[in-house]
Amino acid sequence: MHLSLNTVTVKERWGLADCIEGCARHGITGIAPWRDVLQAMGVDAAAKRIRDAGLVVTGLCRGGMFPAADAAGRAAAIEDNRRAIHEAHTIGARCLVMVCGGLPLGSKDLPAAREQVREGLHAILPEARAAGVTIALEPLHPMTCADRSVLSTLGQALDLCDELDEGTGVALDVYHVWWDPDLARQVARAGKRIAAFHVCDWKVPTTDTVFDRGIPGEGCIDIPAIRAMVTQAGYTGGFAEVEVLSKRWWAEDPDMVLPLLKQRIATSV
C-alpha cells in the first residue's frame, strides 16, 4: 500500500503548505488534510496546490459532531457539515470522514445522541450525494464514546450505511477497531464500502485516551492481519492513511518522521 499523510500526524510543526512540500520531498503520493489547516491556506488555493502536486486526497477530516444540547446547536452542526462537504468536493477528497460526536455536555442520554447522529447524517446526505462526496462513517474506539463519537463499532457504522445507502461508506482505522471480537465478520460485511483505511498503533501501556497513539509497528495491533481482511473484503483504494495523534511524535522533526512512516508502511502494514 502507498502512504497517505494525514496532516494531524505533524500538526505541531507543519501547516498544509509544509505538508504538500514534504510529501513531494519524500515521495509520498497521498494526503488527508484536517479542515483547520485547509481553511488556514484557503480552500481554493489548497485545492490548486494539492492538484499541482499530484497528490491523491484520501479524505478530509472531519465532519460529524452532530449531537448538541439544543436545536440551534444541532442546526449549526449540520450547516458546518454542509461546508465540509463543499470543501471535500473542492479538494477532490475521496471521502469526508465523519467523527460523529459524543454526548452533549452533561447529558447521559446515549440513545438520544445516537439518534441525533442518525438525523444529522440524513440531513446532510442529499448535499453529499449532489456533490459526489462519499460520507465515510468512522467508528471510534469506545473510550471516546462520551466526548468524541457515539459511533463505537464497525457493525454499528454498517447498520447506518445500510439505512443511509448510496453515498455512504466507512473509514476503518485499525486503532479504533482492532479489539473488536466481531471484526473479521464486519470487515467482510463492509466490502467495497471501505472508503478509507487508516493506520497507527496501540501502545502498551497507553497513557492518554486521545494523544498517545503509536506509529505502525510501535504497538500491539496486528496491522497486516487487518490489512489482509480489508483487502480481501474488496478495498482497492491502494492507500494506508497514517493518522497519529501523539504528543510524543508531534515533538519530532517531520522530515525524520515521514521517511520512518514510509518504511513502516512497507514493514508493519
Added chain:
Amino acid sequence: MHLSLNTVTVKERWGLADCIEGCARHGITGIAPWRDVLQAMGVDAAAKRIRDAGLVVTGLCRGGMFPAADAAGRAAAIEDNRRAIHEAHTIGARCLVMVCGGLPLGSKDLPAAREQVREGLHAILPEARAAGVTIALEPLHPMTCADRSVLSTLGQALDLCDELDEGTGVALDVYHVWWDPDLARQVARAGKRIAAFHVCDWKVPTTDTVFDRGIPGEGCIDIPAIRAMVTQAGYTGGFAEVEVLSKRWWAEDPDMVLPLLKQRIATSV
C-alpha cells in the same frame, strides 16, 4: 438495590478487617474482596470474620489472566485460578469474577490470546463446578484489551457462557459496557446468567485508562437505565457492587466515602 463494597474502592486506606468493620459501622450488608486483602488476613480467618459479620459476599476478585507467553505461564495461571476457586468457596462468594487477561507481553496475536482464555476456562471449570463456585466472566472495556482483558464485550462473554454452560455467568460492570450499541439486546440475552452487577461511573474527561473511575452519579453513564435492563433480564441478586479504581477517591477517608456511596446507590443507581 443494596450496596456491596468492593474492597479495591478503599484499597489505599483499608485492609479487609477495616472493610468488614466499616461495613458494619455504616450499615453495608455486602462485600467483595480482592484476593490480596483476603490472603493478607488469611482465607479461613477472613471467612469466619465475614460470616460473623453477616455480610453477603457478592464476588471474589479475581481469577483469570490466562494468556501467557509460554506453556509454563499458562499452567501457572490455571493453578492460580484453582486456588482462587477454593478461596471463593471458602468465603462463600456468589461468584469468582474473571478478568481474563490481555495479550502476552510483546504479542500481537489477539485470536491466540482469546483461545488461551477459552482453554483456561475449560481447564478450571470442573473444579469450579465441584466447588459450587460460579465463574463470572467480566467483559472489560476495550481500552483494556492489550493489558487486562481480551474479553471485550458482553456478547463475547455470553458466547463463551453458551459454550461452557453450567457453572458460568457474567459479571456486568456498567463502566465496561455502557458504550455498547448492542447492550440492551445482550443484557436481555444474559438473563439469569448475570452473576454480579458492578457500578461506578465514566468521568468526562477520563484521564487514566485504569485509575480514573468515578463514583455513581459523577459521570455520564445512565446507570438507572442499565439497572432497569439488568432487573428486567432477571437479575435478582439485590446488590450493586461498587468497584471504583481511582487515585482521586483512594485519597479520601473511607468513613466519608462509604456513606456517600450508600447515598449514591439510592440516588444514582
